[in-house]
Amino acid sequence: MLLALGAERLLSQYRRRGAADPVLTRLWPRLPAALRQFAGTPWLLAVGGALLVAAIGWQLQFAPFELAYSAAVLLVCFGPRDLADDVQRLRAARSAGDAATVARLNRALQLGPMPDTDHRSLLGALFIQSHERRFGACLWFMLLGPAGAVLYRTASRLSVLTEAPAVQRQEALLHGLLAWLPARITALLYGLAGSMDDALDAYSRVQREPVNGADGWQRRSWSLLAETANAALDWEDAPDSGPMIASSLDATLAEVLRMETRATLILLALVAMFSVGAWVS
Numbered sequence: 001m002l003l004a005l006g007a008e009r010l011l012s013q014y015r016r017r018g019a020a021d022p023v024l025t026r027l028w029p030r031l032p033a034a035l036r037q038f039a040g041t042p043w044l045l046a047v048g049g050a051l052l053v054a055a056i057g058w059q060l061q062f063a064p065f066e067l068a069y070s071a072a073v074l075l076v077c078f079g080p081r082d083l084a085d086d087v088q089r090l091r092a093a094r095s096a097g098d099a100a101t102v103a104r105l106n107r108a109l110q111l112g113p114m115p116d117t118d119h120r121s122l123l124g125a126l127f128i129q130s131h132e133r134r135f136g137a138c139l140w141f142m143l144l145g146p147a148g149a150v151l152y153r154t155a156s157r158l159s160v161l162t163e164a165p166a167v168q169r170q171e172a173l174l175h176g177l178l179a180w181l182p183a184r185i186t187a188l189l190y191g192l193a194g195s196m197d198d199a200l201d202a203y204s205r206v207q208r209e210p211v212n213g214a215d216g217w218q219r220r221s222w223s224l225l226a227e228t229a230n231a232a233l234d235w236e237d238a239p240d241s242g243p244m245i246a247s248s249l250d251a252t253l254a255e256v257l258r259m260e261t262r263a264t265l266i267l268l269a270l271v272a273m274f275s276v277g278a279w280v281s
Contacts, residue, residue, distance in 0.1 A: 001138055001271060003071035004078065005264065011075075012082040023076070024154060028161045037164045042171040046154040054147035073146035077137040077153035083130050084257050091250050111160055113175065115223035116216075119206070122249075123233075123256065124226025130260050131179075131186045131225055132156050138267060139182040152178050176218035183221040186263070187228035193262035194232030202231035233259065 024045075028036070035041055053073055060066040086109060093101035110125040112132055136156060140148035155175045162168050191199030206227045211217055233255055 001071075001074065001141065002268060003067070004074035005268075007071065007075050008078050008082055012085045024157045024161060028158075036162075037167065039164075039166040039170045041167055042155065042158050042162070042174050045158065046151050046174060049154050050144070050147040050151040053150045054145070057146055070141075070146050074137060074141050074149050077141075077149040079133055081133075083126070083133050083260065086129075087126065087253050087257055091253055094250060112156070113159065113179070113222045114219065115226050116209075116212075116219050119223040119226050121226070121230070123230050123252065126253075126256050127186075127190065127226055127229035128222055130229075130256075130263075131183060134260075134264070135186040135189065135267070136179060136182045139185055140178070142271060152182070155179075172215065172218060176215070176221065180217075180221055183225045187225045189263040189266055190229035190232045190259060192266050193259045194229075196232070199228045199232035202227045229259070 031041075057066065057069060060069055086105060090102065090105045090109070093105060106122060109122070109129055110120075113128060114120065115124060115128070136152045137149040140152040142148070144151065155171070155178050158171045159168075159175055162171050187199070187203060191203075203224060206220070206224050209220075209223075211220060213219075233252070
């Protein structure tokens with residue numbers, strides 16, 4: 001994980017130029033039309049890709065090769081671009097008054113899974129994107145290794161590629177199942193990285209809201225993540241005036257990136273603790 005995260009930062013500019021487009025973006029249009037219309041295709045691609053990656057990993061008997069392979073697979077499952085890069089471009093466009101670029105980046109950052117209408121905001125979308133681009137893959141990597149990262153990334157990426165309604169429903173079901181627990185863990189990581197009390201209050205409030213529709217349990221995962229992480233934004237108290245509020249959207253965006261970094265470090269620390277415990281035992 002550490003190697004993949006380091007490589008992500010070093011290669012962020014290369015990835016931003018599109019030289020590392022996701023495999024699925026190139027594979028999906030080349031599938032037969034009948035397969036793109038088949039409702040079970042998301043399950044076949046996700047599980048099949050995970051099994052293929054696992055089979056290759058099982059053939060690697062030399063530890064350094066296995067380490068490099070695992071890090072490379074996890075790196076491919078990030079992105080397709082680093083969230084920090086997109087946010088910095090958004091901040092630069094806002095500073096330059098480039099309304100067209102701001103609108104385009106806002107739309108791009110809000111693609112993907114959506115929470116309930118009452119919980120939709122740019123900041124909430126950023127935290128969801130953070131989960132989709134980094135934490136979801138990392139958490140499944142912890143559970144199943146490279147195969148887990150591929151399983152989640154495939155389910156996540158297909159949401160912006162599928163067009164047939166039956167395929168979209170199955171993709172949303174698969175994505176929702178795989179994201180149910182990781183989204184809540186990511187919300188907890190952001191709570192630890194910011195104001196935990198405010199995060200828990202927001203989590204409890206959203207959790208008590210009624211679920212509407214058959215897919216309400218899927219939207220609730222994203223609502224919990226968006227609201228919990230948003231509430232955890234860690235602004236220090238101002239003297240004699242209560243909690244400080246961000247002076248501008250630009251300052252808030254910068255704090256989101258700092259929180260993502262802190263949440264990542266917390267995750268790495270937890271992984272290190274479990275790894276040391278396993279070695280000692």
